[in-house]
Amino acid sequence: MRVIFRWLGAAFALLFLASAPVMGQLGPTLDARAWVKQHDRNGDGKLDREEFHKAVVEAFFFRDKDKRGYLMIEELKEASPEALKAVRRKADGRITLQEYVNAMFKDFEAADTDHDGLLSVEEIENYIRSAR
């Protein structure tokens, strides 16, 4: 019985870890408030382009399970609309970091409705709702 509980514990821990990279995306299940808080280095409550860029690169790193330096479409579950569009356009079905960053900045511009170069929690939540 103890062995079964240990296995169940390990399975829950793995599930939690596996879902962690999703936090780094503008995907449909993103907790915008937690994501902004995690990457808001200057503490202004919003993400500027530099903070966003760092967050996106890190998201790519954690999504890349095999650390091959690129992502396959199956590694882009719950990803942002632009990231999915970018990988679907590729014949080899893989997306490099640069392509991913470019796609994510299209999301940034689309989400930044007041065009101040900063993403607020509300802007991200509105963008996620509109993308569903």
Place this chain on the structure above:
Amino acid sequence: MPRSVMRCVAILLLVVPVATGCASVEENPKAAIGGLGGAALGGLIAAAAGGGGPAIAGAVIGGALLGALAGNMLDQRDKRMAAEAQQRALESAPSGKPVAWTNPDTGHEGTVTPVRTYQSGGTYCREFQSDVIVGGKSEKAYGTACRQPDGSWKIQG
């Protein structure tokens, strides 16, 4: 002071720097102090037991070597724990989240915190901050490590 003790001290002064690999207190305090303590203890025990010059010299050398070795082993455990924390931090911690290590034997502790992630020529690299607390004093260091094909992280520079 008995002649045997004087002889012991003289041998100790000659032998300890050699036995500890000339480790200075600044460079490797545990090895130096361990070597000195081991040598003194070995020499005094031999002298108290009525041993002659060669016996005292042998005990001093043996004590110094054992003491220095014990000092180095503890240092290595600190280093090994810090290296393991570094590997965990670089591989799986988000930037800004510290991964801690503590050596209960020495009381030394530290954290490794990834700061930034980037790619260089298709290889992942991460900048990190390392904090070590020794004797209540905190030391900070910054570094960059790049991921190797075998999954290890190699410190750059």
